[in-house]
Amino acid sequence: MANEILEEQISGEYKYGFVTDIDADNAPKGLNEEIIRFISSKKNEPEWMLDYRLKAFRYWLTLDEPHWAHVSYQKPDFQEIIYYSAPKPKVQLNSLDEVDPELLKTFEKLGISIEEQKRLSGVESRIAVDIVMDSVSVKTTFKETLSEKGIIFCSFGEAVQEHPELVKKYMSSVVPYTDNFYAALNSAVFTDGSFCYIPKGVRCPMELSTYFRINASGTGQFERTLIIADEDSYVSYLEGCTAPMRDENQLHAAVVEIVAHKNAEVKYSTVQNWYPGDKDGKGGIFNFVTKRGICLEDNSKISWTQVETGSAVTWKYPSVILKGDNSIGEFYSVAVTNNYQQADTGTKMMHLGKNTRSTIISKGISAGFSNNSYRGLVRIAKGASNARNFSQCDSLLMGDKCGAHTFPYIEIKDKSAVVEHEATTSKIGEDQLFYCKQRGIDNEKAIGLIVNGYCKEVLNKLPMEFAVEAQKLLAVSLEGSVG
Amino acid sequence: MLSIKNLHASIGGKEILKGINLEVKAGEVHAIMGPNGSGKSTLSAVLAGREDYEVTEGEIIFNGKNLLELSPEDRAREGVFLAFQYPIEIPGVSNVNFLKTALNEIRAYKGLEPMEAKDFLARLKEKQKLVELDGKLANRSVNEGFSGGEKKRNEIFQMAMLEPKLAILDETDSGLDIDALRIVAGGVNKLKSNDNATIVITHYQRLLDYIVPDVVHILYKGKIVKSGPKELALELEERGYDFIKEEIGA
Numbered sequence: 001m002a003n004e005i006l007e008e009q010i011s012g013e014y015k016y017g018f019v020t021d022i023d024a025d026n027a028p029k030g031l032n033e034e035i036i037r038f039i040s041s042k043k044n045e046p047e048w049m050l051d052y053r054l055k056a057f058r059y060w061l062t063l064d065e066p067h068w069a070h071v072s073y074q075k076p077d078f079q080e081i082i083y084y085s086a087p088k089p090k091v092q093l094n095s096l097d098e099v100d101p102e103l104l105k106t107f108e109k110l111g112i113s114i115e116e117q118k119r120l121s122g123v124e125s126r127i128a129v130d131i132v133m134d135s136v137s138v139k140t141t142f143k144e145t146l147s148e149k150g151i152i153f154c155s156f157g158e159a160v161q162e163h164p165e166l167v168k169k170y171m172s173s174v175v176p177y178t179d180n181f182y183a184a185l186n187s188a189v190f191t192d193g194s195f196c197y198i199p200k201g202v203r204c205p206m207e208l209s210t211y212f213r214i215n216a217s218g219t220g221q222f223e224r225t226l227i228i229a230d231e232d233s234y235v236s237y238l239e240g241c242t243a244p245m246r247d248e249n250q251l252h253a254a255v256v257e258i259v260a261h262k263n264a265e266v267k268y269s270t271v272q273n274w275y276p277g278d279k280d281g282k283g284g285i286f287n288f289v290t291k292r293g294i295c296l297e298d299n300s301k302i303s304w305t306q307v308e309t310g311s312a313v314t315w316k317y318p319s320v321i322l323k324g325d326n327s328i329g330e331f332y333s334v335a336v337t338n339n340y341q342q343a344d345t346g347t348k349m350m351h352l353g354k355n356t357r358s359t360i361i362s363k364g365i366s367a368g369f370s371n372n373s374y375r376g377l378v379r380i381a382k383g384a385s386n387a388r389n390f391s392q393c394d395s396l397l398m399g400d401k402c403g404a405h406t407f408p409y410i411e412i413k414d415k416s417a418v419v420e421h422e423a424t425t426s427k428i429g430e431d432q433l434f435y436c437k438q439r440g441i442d443n444e445k446a447i448g449l450i451v452n453g454y455c456k457e458v459l460n461k462l463p464m465e466f467a468v469e470a471q472k473l474l475a476v477s478l479e480g481s482v483g
Numbered sequence: 484m485l486s487i488k489n490l491h492a493s494i495g496g497k498e499i500l501k502g503i504n505l506e507v508k509a510g511e512v513h514a515i516m517g518p519n520g521s522g523k524s525t526l527s528a529v530l531a532g533r534e535d536y537e538v539t540e541g542e543i544i545f546n547g548k549n550l551l552e553l554s555p556e557d558r559a560r561e562g563v564f565l566a567f568q569y570p571i572e573i574p575g576v577s578n579v580n581f582l583k584t585a586l587n588e589i590r591a592y593k594g595l596e597p598m599e600a601k602d603f604l605a606r607l608k609e610k611q612k613l614v615e616l617d618g619k620l621a622n623r624s625v626n627e628g629f630s631g632g633e634k635k636r637n638e639i640f641q642m643a644m645l646e647p648k649l650a651i652l653d654e655t656d657s658g659l660d661i662d663a664l665r666i667v668a669g670g671v672n673k674l675k676s677n678d679n680a681t682i683v684i685t686h687y688q689r690l691l692d693y694i695v696p697d698v699v700h701i702l703y704k705g706k707i708v709k710s711g712p713k714e715l716a717l718e719l720e721e722r723g724y725d726f727i728k729e730e731i732g733a
Contacts (some may be wrong), residue, residue, distance in 0.1 A: 053697025193611060414655070430534075435571040438531050439585035439645065440559035453624065 026219075027084035033057065040086050040401075041192070043157050046164065049377075055136075056177035056187030063181045066315075069344040070373040070405055073313045076251050083189045083374075130155060130194040130210045135321060142206065149288040151195040153208055156224050159195035168199055168473040170228055174257040174294045174321070182288040184252040186222045190255065191195040193223035198233040198264075206442065207463055209238040212252075220251035227257070229264035231297075238268040238466055242368060249277075249312060251286045258293030260300035261394045262324065266293065267303045269462050271470050274310035276477075280447055281340025284312025292316035295327030295353070304347065305461045308469040309477040317375065319348035322356035322384075329358040336400070337370030346376035346407075351387040353418070357412035360391040361402040365453050367478055382413040389418075395425040396454055398447075448475035484509045484680050490541035492529045499520035499525040501705035502541070507649070511676040512587045514691055514716060516729040517702035519726045523684045524568060526702070529654040531565040532558050537569055546648065559585075560592035562679075565636040567656050578637065579607065581625045582644050589645065610643035614670040625658030632663035639670040650674075651682045656690035668693030703727055 027038050027100040036057055065075060107473065130153065146153050153162060159167050177187035194210040212223060230234055239256075252274060258266050268291075277284025287310070293302035304318040320329030331347035349358035358378065368371040372395065378385045395404035406423050428450055436446035452471050460468050496512040499522045507513050517523050529536050532545065533553035543550040550558060573581065587597040596604075611621060614636050626634050635655055641648050651670065654666055670679065671694050683694055691713065693701075699715040700707045708727060709715065719727070 063669040394696065429571070431571050432557065432573055434531075434533060435567065435573070436581075436585075438559050438565050438567075439581070439590040439641065441585055442554075442555050442556045442588070445584065449576050449581070453573055456575035475663055 001444065010033070018162055025084075025086045026082050029082050029191065030079045031083060032056075035083055039189060039191060039256060042084060042086070043160070045160060048164075048168065051159055052177070053170070053188050054083050056184050057186075057189075059178060060184035061189055063184060065181050069246070069315050069370065069375070070407070071342040071344050072315050073286065073342070074249070076220075076249065081251060083222070084191055085219040085423075086191075111174075114213055118223045119313060124200040130313075131213070139263040139379070144210075146204075149205065150199040151202060151204055152195065153193055155354075156190070156193040156195045156226065156274075159226070161193070161196070161358040166228065167195070167226070170257065170259055171224075172224055172257075173260060174292050175255050175290050179290060181390070183255055183290045186253050186255045186290070189220075190222045190224040193225045193254070195225070196227045196235065196237065198235045201232045202232045203233065204235040207236050207238055209240070211240045212254075220253065221250075221295070223254045225254070225256040225265060227268070227293075228259045229261060229266045229300075230252045231243075231262045231264060234265045235259075236463060237269070238463065239268070239270045249284060249286055249290070251284075254289045254291075256289070256291040256318075258302055260293065260295050260297075260302050260327075262297035263299045264297075265301040265303075267305070267463075267468055268293070268318070270304075270306040270308075271462075271466055272306065272308045272310050272314075272475065273473060275312075276310050276341050277312040277339065279339045279368075281312070283409070284341070285310065287311035287314045289314075289316045290318065292321065292348075293319070293329075293354075294321040295324045295329065297327075298353070299326045300324050301328040301330075303328075303332070303461070305330075305332040305458065306334070306345075307455075307462070307466075307473065308333070308335040308343060308345060309473050313340075313341070315344040316345045317347055319350070320358065321350045321352065322358065322387075323352045324356075326355045327353055328356070330461075331358075331360045331362070331376075332457045333362045334365070334458045334474070335372055335374075336365045336474060337367070337372045338369060338477055339368040341370045343371070344373040345373055346374045346471045349377070349389060351378075351380040351384040351389070353384060353393040355386045356384060360393070362390070362391075362393045363458055364393070364395045364404055365398065365451060365454070365474075365478070366395070367398040368405050369401050369407070371403040373407060375409075377409040377411070378419055379411045380414050380417040380419070383418045384414050387414065387417045389420065391419075391421045393421075393423045394454070395423075396451070397425065397427045444475070447478055451475070451478060484546055485682075486542075486544045488542050488544075488649055490529070490543065491539045492525060493539055494525070494536050497538070499705055500529065503705070503707060503709065507680045507682065509648075510675075512675070512681045512683065512694060512696045513695075514696035514699045514713075515682060515702055515707075516699060516716060516719060517690075519686070521702045522705045523686075524653055525652045525705075527565055527682075527684055528565070530558075530563060530651055531555060540616075543728075548652045556588070557592070559645075559647075560589045564642050564645060564647030564650045565643075565651045566635075566642060566650065568654040568657065569616065570626045570629075570634040570638055574627050574630075575583055576625050578623060578625050578640075579691065582641060585641075585645060596697045605645060608644075610640060613643050613668050613673055614625065614640045620693065631658040635659055635667055636663065636670075639667050639674075643670060643674055644663050646674075647679065648679050649682070651684065653684050655683070656685055656687065658723065665693060688716045691716045696700045701727055 054199055080314050085302050175183050177184050179240045196208055198204055221353055260266050274285035295302055304322045322329050329349050335343045335345050347360055362374045364372040364374055374393045393406050397404055412421055432450055433446050451474050462470055485507040487503050487505040490500055540552055548624040616636055696713050699711055701709040
């Protein structure tokens, strides 16, 4: 019975699949030093940045793609990708009137406000947004309000021009270009992204957010985000992303670096909703991302929360290096795969400092013919005395044609460490569904209810604005995926 | 209210119900008793619309509607409530949220707006008192980590919240100690009205000391072999199911 219903309804609709007809400025296809020089000059970059890109590129040439992840896909042809695509005009926009109306419509459809809402008697919660379309940042809101507090929130390209000392100091300090294949590629060809600096003692008064949109065909998106929280500061950062429905696989290879100084706290939340491909597994985004934060000094805290529902293939391990004593790393994740999606995601917690603590809560949900893997590493270095980790990895299966896998790695070099690991695998039971139906709740609502309940610990970590969206997204991603 | 005629049902090709006839009117309490394997739970499952069972013959009319043509959720929305023998756990979903969703789905089916938050809360409080349910349980995840008795009590609490027309209590007494039994039965009695009906499915007579039935039916090998007043249950208790076998010459 379950199978019949399963087969009958694999119909989760992707509602962000439209294409915007917008005039774009593209680089020619392919990847070589010429292209890198082209990107660098388009962005009017200083010499040191070009040098960095070229070094990364030359290193990349020596690498092979990693194959250890539990995913299989047609390797992208790196010479067939357009590495730079910018909606025209690419000049910095100063007011909304200068934004292409097509672009405004796009973001309206996506439900993102480019306009800075007026503050309503202090109750309206506001989010500052940096919007990245294909290769460039098109608009950053609330810049002036933030700068009054000394907060820098701008596109990465702008930061290179206006705050080169900060970029030079921190870029590549958490994820060096030698880190892995995709990090090297990103370092060579990254085009834009967000930059954020919270000065000493400042609590960022609003959520900062970057919205990534792939629009152009045949392009890849390679963005770079750098967040620096100086001593005693706090920031909550949100990331969202969507892409049109296309038959081809498009590559998204981002790098995110976070640095937390003494007593600083950074919360990074992602709702990843790249186009996952159609129900037969055609098309969709390859999401190969390196995200890492460092708790550089004592008492700092970095928290990753992710809700992953999109992409054809996901390869992503937001990690924390716990260098400062008493620092805290957290990873809360919900990863949903449906149809033919594949996800290999998890985290690394590297305990270096004393009394460091980390928490990992991972909830995988597999439906359709998909494969969902958790891969995590907890490493406790010698001298990291009294380090503690708690990991919980739960998998939920819907139907009997999908897979859930757990690959936990634990390396302990210090005897005082306390590491706990719990894992469960369960199926959405027909019993649970029938119970809901007997109370008058139909199949779809019942699945939504059960899945949201299952993910509650993670969803609770999301900022309000995001949690509601994430709940809806979960229900949509799993629409008609089980009986 | 409920009229079952010549109902045959099977699971995996094996016939369990072999021609059930039953008439239940509004305001009545019917008890269905029978030994293990007689088809008691199958009957409740078929009424609720569990898909594993196949109805091969007969009809069920509920308030003028052909119940067998309705989906399980629509049956619930029409007012059929099943208190499960083994209530299901739904981790992470609070009882309150679960009931709010259920209640509003039922209301939507009837073309009503979702219930106002304050009305919902008032009802929640009132019904909680009715089944002496700890307020903390209402906020916990549905049945998760509940004791056997708490689960059963929670079923009656849900029933109180959803105000069904026909409640089917499937072995609600199993696993209850005497205090819990009294509370559960008390809840059911308080919910009784001239507009609703109850079918109590049980193995033992003892629940019927608390919920007094108008009619007792004895189910045996998929058929109702004897019906009578409440004294029939006592007789059954005294003489055991063997007397039925003798009486019907089985």
